Amino acid sequence: MLKLKLKGARYIIRILELLEFKDIFAYPGGAILPIYDEIPFSKMRHILVRHEQAAAFAAEGYARVTGKPGICLATSGPGATNLVTGIADAWADSIPMIAITGQVRQELIGTDAFQETDTTGICTPITKKTFIIKNIKDAPKILVEAYRISITGRPGPVLIDIPRDVQGADIELDENWEKAIKIPVVAPLDNIDNKEFDKAVELLKKAKKPLIIAGHGVLLSDTWQKLRNFVAAEHIPAVSTILGIGVFESSDPLYFSWLGMHGMKYANDAVQEADLIMALGIRFDDRITFKLDKFAPKAQVIHVDIDKSESGKNVPAKAFIHCDLKVFFEKMPLTISDSNREQRTSWVNYMQALKAKFPLKPADGKKFDMVNALSILQQNIPANAIVTTDVGQHQMWSAQYLQRVQPNHFLTSGGLGAMGFGFPAAIGAQAAHLDKQVWAVTGDGGFQMNIQELITLVQENYPVKILILDNCYLGMVRQWQEQFYAKNYSGVDLFNPNFVKLVEAYHLPAVMVDNNHDFAGAILQAQQHDGPFVIHAKVLKEENVLPMVAPGTSLSDTIYYPENEYLPEVKETKSIVEKTLASINVN
Amino acid sequence: MTAILHHWEIQCMHTPDVIDRILMNIRKRGMLVNSLHYTSHGDTATCIIEFEDEEASANRIHSNMLRVLDIVSINRL
Numbered sequence: 289m290l291k292l293k294l295k296g297a298r299y300i301i302r303i304l305e306l307l308e309f310k311d312i313f314a315y316p317g318g319a320i321l322p323i324y325d326e327i328p329f330s331k332m333r334h335i336l337v338r339h340e341q342a343a344a345f346a347a348e349g350y351a352r353v354t355g356k357p358g359i360c361l362a363t364s365g366p367g368a369t370n371l372v373t374g375i376a377d378a379w380a381d382s383i384p385m386i387a388i389t390g391q392v393r394q395e396l397i398g399t400d401a402f403q404e405t406d407t408t409g410i411c412t413p414i415t416k417k418t419f420i421i422k423n424i425k426d427a428p429k430i431l432v433e434a435y436r437i438s439i440t441g442r443p444g445p446v447l448i449d450i451p452r453d454v455q456g457a458d459i460e461l462d463e464n465w466e467k468a469i470k471i472p473v474v475a476p477l478d479n480i481d482n483k484e485f486d487k488a489v490e491l492l493k494k495a496k497k498p499l500i501i502a503g504h505g506v507l508l509s510d511t512w513q514k515l516r517n518f519v520a521a522e523h524i525p526a527v528s529t530i531l532g533i534g535v536f537e538s539s540d541p542l543y544f545s546w547l548g549m550h551g552m553k554y555a556n557d558a559v560q561e562a563d564l565i566m567a568l569g570i571r572f573d574d575r576i577t578f579k580l581d582k583f584a585p586k587a588q589v590i591h592v593d594i595d596k597s598e599s600g601k602n603v604p605a606k607a608f609i610h611c612d613l614k615v616f617f618e619k620m621p622l623t624i625s626d627s628n629r630e631q632r633t634s635w636v637n638y639m640q641a642l643k644a645k646f647p648l649k650p651a652d653g654k655k656f657d658m659v660n661a662l663s664i665l666q667q668n669i670p671a672n673a674i675v676t677t678d679v680g681q682h683q684m685w686s687a688q689y690l691q692r693v694q695p696n697h698f699l700t701s702g703g704l705g706a707m708g709f710g711f712p713a714a715i716g717a718q719a720a721h722l723d724k725q726v727w728a729v730t731g732d733g734g735f736q737m738n739i740q741e742l743i744t745l746v747q748e749n750y751p752v753k754i755l756i757l758d759n760c761y762l763g764m765v766r767q768w769q770e771q772f773y774a775k776n777y778s779g780v781d782l783f784n785p786n787f788v789k790l791v792e793a794y795h796l797p798a799v800m801v802d803n804n805h806d807f808a809g810a811i812l813q814a815q816q817h818d819g820p821f822v823i824h825a826k827v828l829k830e831e832n833v834l835p836m837v838a839p840g841t842s843l844s845d846t847i848y849y850p851e852n853e854y855l856p857e858v859k860e861t862k863s864i865v866e867k868t869l870a871s872i873n874v875n
Numbered sequence: 876m877t878a879i880l881h882h883w884e885i886q887c888m889h890t891p892d893v894i895d896r897i898l899m900n901i902r903k904r905g906m907l908v909n910s911l912h913y914t915s916h917g918d919t920a921t922c923i924i925e926f927e928d929e930e931a932s933a934n935r936i937h938s939n940m941l942r943v944l945d946i947v948s949i950n951r952l
Contacts, residue, residue: 412895413903416944420891437944597941600934 290463296424297322297455301330303431306469309359311335311350311719313343317363319390319403322455335719335748338740340367342712344374345738348383349716352699353674355510357384357438358716364390365403368449372410373706378445379414380703381531382508384438385445386431387411393453394422407449416444424457428469436472442595443508476509476612477594480619488566488590488607493623495564495588496631498524501547501576504531504702505569505593506613512695514617515568516540522624523632525639527555529570530687531702534695544639547843548576550684553646553835556843558639559584566590569613572602573703582842592616638872645865648688649834649849656803657828658682658757662689664804665727665755668811673725674699674717678710678734681763684833686729708737711754715741718750725753725815732758732784742794745820753814754822756787759829767832772839787824798822876929880909882952883937888945889920897922897946900939904932919947 294302300323304312311333316324327334337343340362347358358378362371368389378385392401408418417437419430434446492498506515506528512535519526519542527547528535536543547555559565565587570576577583583603591598591605592613599608609616624632651663662685669675675690676699677683683700692698699717701709714728735756745752766780791798797817801807807825814821836847887893894913901908901924909925928936940946 408892409895412892413899418892442942595942597938599938599941601938 291460292463293458293460295322295326296427296457296459297326298329299424299459299461300427300431300450300455301326301332302466303428303469304359305331306466307431307435307471312359312361313337313346313350313716313719314361315340315343315363315367317365317367317390317403319364319392319452320361320367320455321390322452323361323390323450333719335715335744337712337715337744339738340370341373341708342715342738342741342744344371344385344387345377345706345709345712346716346719347385347387348374348378348381348709349676349699349713350720351378351383351385351716352713353696353717354720355384355508355696357386357435359386359388361388362390363403364392364407365405367403368405368407369410372414373704373708375411375445375447376414377701377704377706377709381701382443382504383445384443386434386438387445387447389447389449390455391420391449391451394451395453397451408447411447414445415447418447418449420449420451421454422451424454424459427454432469432472436474439472440474441477476614477610478612478615479596479610480615481610484607484609485619488609489621489623491564491588491590491606492566493625493628496628497562497635498564498566498632499558499562499587500524500526500566500568501529501559501570502526502532502535502568503529503570506532506535507695509569509594509613511613511617512536514614518617518620519543521622523629523636524566525558525636527551527558529573529576529702530700532570533687533698534692537693538691541640542636544643546687548573549837550688550833550835551576552643552648553846553848554639554642556835556837556846557642557646560586560842560844562587564588564590566592567603567605568592568616569594571595571598574602577602578837578842579840582844634872638869641865641869641872645862645869646835646848651689653804655828656807656825657831658685658759659689659831660804661755661757661807661825661827662686662729664808665729665811666690668808669727669815670725672697673727674714674721675727675729676700676710676714676717678730679705679707679764680731680734681759681767681831681833682729682731682757684764690729707734710734711738711752712741714752714754715744715748715750718752719748726751728752728754730754730756731763732756732760732782732787733762739790742791742796742820742822746795749819751817751819751821753820756822756824757827758784758787758824759827759831760784761829763831764833766830770830770832787822791822791824796820796822798824800824800826802826876931878927878929880925880927881933882923882925884950884952885922885924885940886947886950887920887922887943888947889915889918890945893920893943893945894922896943897924897940900936900943901926904936923952
């Protein structure tokens with residue numbers, strides 16, 4: 289058989305191509321130079337970020353919209369440590385990602401060499417697995433295994449550290465070596481214990497007030513349509529976590545939006561009232577449970593998750609079903625019957641009345657605050673636009689007011705809550721979907737954490753639209769200082785640059801707006817512009833995100849809007865609904 | 876709440892990062908292990924650890940360890 293000789297770096301790049309990676313988010317440096325020597329000859333599109341953290345976030349954005357692993361690449365030392373926040377974010381939100389880092393030559397490891405860090409050691413707690421390729425012959429095995437691990441079970445990031453001498457080593461290969469590289473295909477996990485499963489079926493049959501909490505796992509397992517069908521057939525109401533946004537269309541009559549710290553009051557109330565919680569692909573984060581002994585006090589819990597470690601970790605389950613949700617929905621029998629149909633209908637009616645009683649505050653169309661701005665944005669962007677957010681007040685209001693129709697079209701950093709996520713994640717999403725409109729909704733704080741990526745947009749010609757909701761504050765921290773630290777504002781007052789001039793210096797068009805009318809015009813202008821565009825919206829400063837569950841309390845203590853914030857027609861609706869609620873029997 | 880002594884026998888894959896991954900769940904709580912005995916058997920290994928912790932906290936550590944890919948089983952001795 290004919291033999292051929294390849295450089296290690298070429299071999300690695302070719303394996304990545306064979307694994308069908310199309311976009312790689314990366315930044316060069318000394319210990320990754322042999323790989324960079326091959327990148328110009330690769331079919332993969334190399335997106336040159338301006339900070340490695342953005343490479344990791346962009347890879348996440350790519351993965352979140354495609355369901356495939358995102359890939360990022362950096363050099364050793366500071367390149368690798370700069371990736372860490374993005375890797376941690378992928379770990380927290382279970383995003384498949386492969387992070388590749390260069391490392392100093394093997395004979396230098398342990399000499400405190402220039403740009404040497406223990407990258408695998410640093411990343412161990414925030415990855416599913418770390419690898420060091422010590423011999424170029426191991427590259428295909430490790431790269432394919434990393435891919436498999438990143439998508440198997442609960443997805444997550446994998447780190448591969450490659451010393452520079454390995455990248456530069458020669459390898460002799462059979463001419464048909466490429467045929468051995470196969471993209472891993474993973475069968476859905478089925479570790480169902482039949483006793484637990486039967487118990488769950490019985491619990492659901494007997495429940496009078498069952499409620500589904502759908503989490504990110506539904507999106508990750510690609511089972512939102514099965515869930516929608518299940519809910520419709522069973523006539524059971526459902527809420528989602530914030531990362532589960534998109535599992536239902538917001539108009540679905542059985543979907544009652546998302547729960548949690550800034551979730552809907554009616555969703556929170558439903559959890560506290562339910563007698564059965566069916567938790568699908570969730571990890572019972574403290575931002576939805578609060579005091580564990582007061583969470584869902586009347587409910588028995590059925591927990592379905594692909595990760596065994598979630599069993600009883602935070603909330604004890606009456607039945608834990610360990611499987612992929614695909615398997616669960618295939619096996620789950622229909623439990624609606626003449627004996628529970630009426631109760632379920634009554635329960636759904638009750639929830640609809642709760643929803644009518646505690647709606648989100650409607651935009652008043654007057655003051656220029658984030659609620660009005662996001663309501664206007666919602667009305668003016670296509671239904672299939674992808675929205676990313678940063679972290680803070682605008683994130684919570686975006687989750688409340690921006691209703692995306694399709695799954696995986698609302699990207700947010702949920703578990704880690706990493707400011708700086710939104711803009712680079714939008715770059716990753718745009719790279720994956722060049723045909724779609726992508727909006728990065730960010731705050732004046734978070735935007736400045738990865739502002740340097742403006743030039744990446746220009747260089748790559750990605751038409752991402754950026755909305756900076758500028759309240760001259762680190763708004764969420766300020767809100768907490770107002771509510772829980774006697775308004776002692778400390779370290780939250782942002783003296784900001786002239787964003788328009790700054791953006792223009794990056795060769796992008798931008799406008800500043802400070803009222804609703806101009807803002808609507810700016811959205812149109814952004815959409816008509818064939819390229820990236822920035823809207824700097826100067827919104828009201830001291831607004832608070834509500835509803836809210838204060839730390840140390842429970843979902844039952846959800847703080848709703850003060851009565852005087854209501855429009856007259858909402859007050860009128862509330863009184864009608866209260867009478868309806870009183871007439872519905874859900875006990 | 877009283878701390879009690881825990882002895883766990885962990886069956887795991889014999890990989891470069893597995894001891895770190897076992898210990899990180901204890902270390903990140905600022906806790907210590909009293910002893911650790913690790914023996915490899917080809918591709919797999921047995922790791923016996925002893926540490927002191929309250930029952931509820933130990934249960935959480937157990938849950939956290941189950942997320943470690945290279946841990947095959949945990950037997951509380």
